[in-house]
Amino acid sequence: MSSRRIEDSAPAGVVDVRSLPCILRHAAITHRFDGLRPGESFMVVTDHEPAALRTRFDGRAEWPWAWVDHVGGPDAWRVRVSRP
Template identity: 35%
Template sequence: MMTDFASATERVLDVREIPPQQRHEIIPRLFDNLQPGQGMQIIVDHDPRPLRYFFESVHGDDCQWNYLEQGPEVWRVELRRAA
C-alpha cells in the first residue's frame, strides 16, 4: 500500500492485522535489507515504543525514527537507515 507520505520507492507496511510475534520478526528483517538513506514506514494500532527501544539498542544511530502520525487509533512511523 503506497500513501501520500511515501516516496515511490519507500515500502509501507501496515502490520495491524499481523500477529505481534510475526511483526517483531518481519520489521527488523525488512530494515536490515535497507540501503543507507533508504526508508520504510510501518502502520500500527498502538505506539510502537518497544520496537523503537529495540532498534535503538541494536542499530543505534544507524536507525532514524520519525513519527508521522501519533494515534489515537493509528500510528505511522518512518524508519530510515542513516546515510
C-alpha cells in the same frame, strides 16, 4: 497458506502490521529494518505506539538510523524509519 511476503500486501515502502498476529509483528518490521541500505526508508503502520520497537532498533543497529513520527494514534501509528 499464502507465501506472499508482508510487504507485497502494502504500497512499496510501507510495512503495515495491523493485520498480523502480534507474535509476528516485530519480526516482520525487524526484517525490513535489517535490510535497509544507505538512503532507504520505510513507513511502519501499527495499531499501538511502537516505543518498544524503537528500543529494539537502538540495541541492534550497527549503523546510523532515523525515526520520525508521522501519526500518533489513537487508531494507527505511522513512523518513518530510515538509514541515511
